[in-house]
Amino acid sequence: MTVRDLLRLVLSNLKRMKARVAMTAIGVIIGTAAVVVLVSLGAGLQRLATESLYGMGGLDELMVRNDSYWGMMEVKANGSAQQQQQNLVLDDVVLDQVRQMEGVIAVTPFLDVTMMGPLKLDRQEGWGQIYGVDMDEFVKVAKLNRGTLELYRGQVVIGAMVPENFIPWEEREESETPPEAPELMGKMLQMMQYTYNEGDMYPTESIVARLEVVGELQQQGYMYDYSIFMPLKEAQRLNQQMNAGLPPEAQSSARKGYAQALVKVQNPNQAPVVEQQIKDMGFTVQSDRQELESINQFFLIVQAILGGIGAVALLVAAFGIANTMVMAIYERTREIGLMKAIGATNQDVMSVFLAEAGSIGFLGGIGGVLLAIGVNAVINVVGQPLISQGGAGFMGPGMAGQEAAQTLTATPLWLPVFAILFATLIGVVSGIYPAIRAAALSPIHALKYE
Amino acid sequence: MTAEGIRTQDLRRDFVMGDQVVHALDGVDLEVCEGDFLAVMGPSGSGKSTLLYLLGGLDRPTAGEIWVNGRDIAQLDENALATYRGQEVGFVFQAFHLIPTMTALQNVEFPMIFNRIPPVERRARAITLLERVGLEGRMAHRPTELSGGQQQRVAIARALANDPRIILADEPTGNLDTHTGQEVLDLLTRLNREEGRTIVIVSHDASVTRFATRAVHLLDGKVQGANGE
Known part of the structure; x- marks a missing residue:
């Protein structure tokens, strides 16, 4: 079966279990939004920290x-x-x-x-x-x-x-x-x-x-x-x-x-080489780059932890997808039998169920990114006073002189794309078990299933 | 023998029920020639449906050979068997097994999707088939909007989608009243007489034999008596 036919079939299958797809997708939406919001927050804090300290260059x-x-x-x-x-x-x-x-x-x-x-x-x-x-x-x-x-x-x-x-x-x-x-x-x-x-x-x-x-x-x-x-x-x-x-x-x-x-x-790229040469002469070299690297290292860990917390929600959603797909198999057992009777291969049956699970993940991913955009906007409005007032205190004096054009969250361009792909992947992965079960059904038993 | 048609040799199918082995088919030798209309008769549990599913590649025998169009389908792998089911045989079931969310037209198109027929050709062929079974005015209807007889005619059109030479029908009149059942049998007869398709129909309804060119009786997994008119 061609990809186009597969997608059309999947779409019509999803349409007939609209309510369940929607509820399952909400789980994915929450998980995806949690990942995007938390990672954006981590990235935003990193930007605040690094820009306030090194915003004016100095890496050269x-x-x-x-x-x-x-x-x-x-x-x-x-x-x-x-x-x-x-x-x-x-x-x-x-x-x-x-x-x-x-x-x-x-x-x-x-x-x-x-x-x-x-x-x-x-x-x-x-x-x-x-x-x-x-x-x-x-x-x-x-x-x-x-x-x-x-x-x-x-x-x-x-x-x-x-x-x-x-x-x-x-x-x-x-x-x-x-x-x-x-x-x-x-x-x-x-x-x-x-x-x-x-x-x-x-x-x-x-x-x-x-x-x-x-x-x-x-x-x-x-x-x-x-x-x-x-x-x-x-x-x-x-x-x-x-x-x-x-x-x-x-x-x-x-x-x-x-x-x-x-x-x-x-050029800042030349700094590490020069730095090493001078160190070899026996001197100590201190550069903003080193501090920036350790700050970035720290925030990478922060982002990984925050992303991990969000991923837990996504993991829960994955079981929701698997459950929905297993239920769909029970409901459509006779249909699976019929598909096999009219020439569908095991791979055809598998790809239908994998694609359905992946689609729930994909839809949830898109919804999650949209939700995250909204939540980020709210965080930035609510958090704005924190940056412009309290921020100067703990972020160092460098910030005080800067205009408060900063936001609390920063969403790198790759993040929403990654989030949607990841949610889709989660969907496909949670569809593996149901898909194998569906493909393994014996056609006669499936056709006689009441 | 010719390469066309169906031939089984010492066909056996055992089912394990608890600690008991049931011989659903107990050594069936059967020959169906190209263009035959064979009625397989027998009471419930005689193994007639099991035989039909084995002929259609929906199940695998415990032992024996099933030669169809020159090869033993018992030896085919899963994918080859799926292709066989899709292209060389067409099934008609007692319970129709139409997809409820699809229109009559989409149901007929469905087997062609797995056979990778391009959409335009698919649509044209499905329309032709529905016209042939007398449902030209019902193409956009869903199964729930059709009568039982109409649904079974959609199912027959679907069985013809990939133009198989063999139609396998499992109690096709079982869910229909006598009059509608007659219409369905008339339709199958036309497919046999006018287009030369081989038809194997399984039924416990004796009236079916009037349409068939041959009939065999199964009892306890064995063919009873001689073949013939």
């Missing part, structure tokens, strides 16, 4: 760290155990080597500027880690929001979130609405040094440097957003100045090279 950037930089002196004291690490230096020679690697388009040290007090905007205290960077390279990685990246002596460019750090504490605690961050562009930030002399209640304040804010970066990731950048030479000069009063072994000039450096590759 690697932070190279020299773990022995800070521990240099301890290593010396400990002896030879970490002799090899001791010799590891992240300096300009190494950075030049990195620059030669395929796909690398920018390399700049991130030199920590020693700070012994807060920053001040007029009387208002704030903070932000100051880094000295190679400005020629930094312009290739930094995304300027406004102002300039051309820095002269005493000028800095700030990360997008730095102004938030200058909101007075009183305002943060008391006001209902988030307080507005002060404007820093064009302002002078005073870099303070607090020294505590014996017997004093309060530290002695002195201004180490005055830094003029001439540029502000776009929001582009944690590494940038809360940092302040100045030319490398300036930073080194400041460090020398800050270190002047310290014992020689505590001075940062006693350490060789840099603690960390930023590497940018042309």
Whole structure:
């Protein structure tokens, strides 16, 4: 029998047990909808988490760290155990080597500027880690929001979130609405040094440097957003100045090279190779990609669990289909006998029952996807306040600045297609046992069945 | 013997009922020539229906041979047997066995679906067949809208769908009144006389023998007496 005839026969058979098909399909609808809704929810949460953390890219950037930089002196004291690490230096020679690697388009040290007090905007205290960077390279990685990246002596460019750090504490605690961050562009930030002399209640304040804010970066990731950048030479000069009063072994000039450096590759695909090469040199590499991978890994498990819960409902529905088909065999026993008498093969009989079971699964799958679309819409309407308010709290500060165009659920395009196919497959599989039973009926017994 | 027609040799069919073995057919040798109209007579339980089902490939013998059109159908595999049932024989049952959700036309078309006849040809042939059994005005009716005699005529048209040379009828008049039964037997006779189809009819109704060219009597699974007019 041809596929067309099979489908026509199946359709007319389903039509005559409409009520039962509908009730059986409802089981499939609920199961399919549960799978789609729960997986969509998992995918939506994943999107919220990853986009809020890494929405602004950063997958093409690697932070190279020299773990022995800070521990240099301890290593010396400990002896030879970490002799090899001791010799590891992240300096300009190494950075030049990195620059030669395929796909690398920018390399700049991130030199920590020693700070012994807060920053001040007029009387208002704030903070932000100051880094000295190679400005020629930094312009290739930094995304300027406004102002300039051309820095002269005493000028800095700030990360997008730095102004938030200058909101007075009183305002943060008391006001209902988030307080507005002060404007820093064009302002002078005073870099303070607090020294505590014996017997004093309060530290002695002195201004180490005055830094003029001439540029502000776009929001582009944690590494940038809360940092302040100045030319490398300036930073080194400041460090020398800050270190002047310290014992020689505590001075940062006693350490060789840099603690960390930023590497940018042309294409995120090249990042893993470069990362491995640098690791082989003995350095630690930290990238958003690694964190993104572990977050994705986590959400894959979440989605699998959620999908599994939905699949349980689908499994129950599968037994419903099997039951309906077995009942159909009892009802149509004489018809099965007749089909065989007029030339139907066992395969013909089997395919009729498999196709009927598959069709119930298919119909249920379509219904389930439609139901899921509706349920997802409701979840997104009800859940919207959760994202725009509470979301910022636990999803990290990165979200606060973003427009709340997010939804709680995300349905990847493959999901509804997969769900319908899966429901159909479930139907066919639950039809196997009834179909075999139908095909195995002896024609004479079937014809005489009352 | 010729390759055409039906011949059985020492045909046996046992049924196990509890711990007892019932010999429904106990060594039947039968020859039906091409173009015969054979009436198989006998009381209930004589094994006449069992014989018909074996001839039609709906059941398999315990032992013996069934030669139809030159081959032993007892040796055919399941699929070949299904094809045999679909193409070489046509069944007419006492209880009609029409599909209730299908119209008369669809019921007649049904066997052609399994024989993979294209839809257009199928439709045309079903119409011709229904006209031949005198149901040209009833094609779109469902079985429940037809009288018993009409239903049996639809069933006969269905038996002819794949143009088999052999028609096997199991008590075709059993569910009909005398007059309608006569009409059905007339129709089968025409198929035999005018188209040369071999007809084997099983009945316990003695009037059937008047239409048949031959009759055999079965009793306790054995053929009684001689064949003949």
